[in-house]
Amino acid sequence: MSDLQGSWLERELESHGVSRREFLQFCAAMTSVLALPDSLAAAVAQAVERTPKPILVWLEFQDCAGNTESFLRASRPTAAEIVLDTLSVDYHETIMAAAGHQAEAALTKTVAEKSGGYIAVVEGSIPTAAGGAYCTIGGRAAIDIAREVCGKAAATIAIGTCAAFGGLPAASPNPTGALGVADAVPGLKNLINLPACPANVENLTALVVYYLAFKRLPPLDAYHRPLFAYGKAIHDNCERRAHFDAGQYVEQWGDEGHRTGYCLYKMGCKGPVTYQNCPNVRWNGGTNWPIGCGHPCIGCAEPDFWDKMTPFYRHLPGIPGFGIGTTVDQVGVGAVIAVGAAFAGHGVISMIRRRSDIERMQRGPQPAGPAAGTPPDETGGAKGGRS
Amino acid sequence: MSAAIAAPKLVRVYVWEWPVRITHWLIATSIILCSATGLYLGNPFLIVTGPAGAHFVMGWAKVIHFYGAIVFALSVLSRIVWMFIGNTYARWDKFLPIPKKRRAGFMPTLYFYTFRLRKPPGFVGHNPVAGATYTLVFCLLLAMIVTGVAIYSGSAAVGSVLHPFRFLIPLVGGLQTARWIHHVVMWLLLGFLVHHVYSAVLMSQVEGNGTLESIFSGYKFVPPEDLVYSGYRFVDRNDVP
């Protein structure tokens, strides 16, 4: 174990009374969250302990501190606390001791001295309306802070749906012009989105471990989300999936199916359209997760979730203009019946006209206009058609 | 009652080639199949009891829906290809009222549908109004394919040919929006189905040219002059046989 000697991690582990065994277990757990082969766990452990203490600044804008809560409760492996706690958190409004100008000075110092060497974490959306006046810290608009701090960071982690996609503050009508980091500060290099309301700390930990171990970002999807956590729909790993495929659904809160653990699809579950590893890593140290305790997924990790995933307890939104509570199916059936009725009416009129035509025909030929089949000139065709 | 009606002299024309007829019926069948299963997918109304492992109701609905969708997509795409290699009645320009003849015939056809004319201008294939309607219908069919592929790609395995189509998901506004579009367009297509069957019967009745049968046999019976001056038949209130 000589390679542990002198590493920041070894000192921290020792002072917290965490054994090396626990640390290795943690690395194995993280390896599995990252969907890497087990055989890499040792390599991950080695890489983590040899890496210098990473510096982190945590910016909070239009947020509810939910992701901070999630971050502070990294409860499962104690070693995770070590890795997260010992990230040198140079700035975090909620948990730092310094306040006011002192705190801002710490941020300015880190950004100036460690430019290009720290990780910026952004929590909350960035308002852009009214020149950014809706959110200012120390007299500076959130958008300016984000531009400077994220612009000089080695990597930016947008944690939570608000920072990733605008989230709740950006929901229609979006009075503050709120945007996620990717839209507010376009062109950021090394941006990682960790959406969800709040983001799961297991994924933040795994991301940090990955970064420490491989010195680069994990593979990302089109929304900048790490594939290890957002590569699969919730539905495709859900423990209730067998009931879904069988056709067994909760029809009403508290009914037999609900008590048995049937699929929540008919209660508006958005698991099929939401990407996150909730079914695998779960929440609160693996205790449970929303679908596990009988509540449908509300799709909190998806872009525009507040606008698009509502109504939460229905499969699909209705059609605008047809009144709240009217489903697409009701409108659809109505429309098909209306089409049918319209054409039935058309059919009756057609039949009556046809009958009169036949009668007229039987009365003998009329002194008619131009005979059928007379080829008109190029322009005459349409005009001749008018009755 | 005794006055004999002289049978108009008609010629037999091969209008709908076999690819047109086959794709027509494959598209029709797959729309009905996918709508029936799709209605269940959106609102699984059957009650299934017992152990989950003993049933696969939703599973089968999805399997049928997916195979129906494959037939549907391939048929629609084949029909679009045939617009460029098929006979004159199948060609793409019959779907857009752009050529002079078809622009000229558009309003008279509409007058016929709105009872202002006794007989429609004699177009042998699609009349201009029907052609334009089918352009909209093809847009709906393509919307169905794009949203369907996007939804499927989201859960497709990494090795699946549909997995790379995940790039469509942001383009259609996310999966939940894709679902909504897919569902609304289904109802539009069902509405079109009602209209389409009715129009076919109407045209068959009024023109007496075998429109309804033509989609089975490929042949229509038309006055010879329609063949030469398609769309130019002079019609007015008194122009009744």
Ligand code: SF4
């Ligand atoms: S509860 Fe939701 S995520 Fe789970 S199987 Fe049912 S629909 Fe899918």
